[in-house]
Amino acid sequence: MPTYRYRCVTCGTFDLVRPMARLAEREPCPGCAEPAHRVFGAPALRSLDPAVRRALTAQERSADSPRVVTSVPPGARRTPLTTDPRHLSLPRP
DSSP states (O other): OOEEEEEETTTEEEEEEOOGGGOOSEEEOTTTOOEEEEEOOOOOOTTSOHHHHHHHHHHHHHTTSOOOOOSOOTTOOOOOOOOOGGGGGSOOO
């Protein structure tokens, strides 16, 4: 069941666990019973696989300033040379 966060003007935020079918835009505050508005936040990413979490973190870091590559990384496979004579007529860069 999802957890929803609500914000009361007087008491602050509180969380409610309820089925999606019972989702309401306003919910009474448990402290003062005033209507509280639903607050939208980031999804809970705690249960992600560590490799996926690292990839997301790397993507987020590189969004502002991507790493510039100036040479081929070590261990990268080189394109094999061809011996097909038809390839000689292809344009070269």
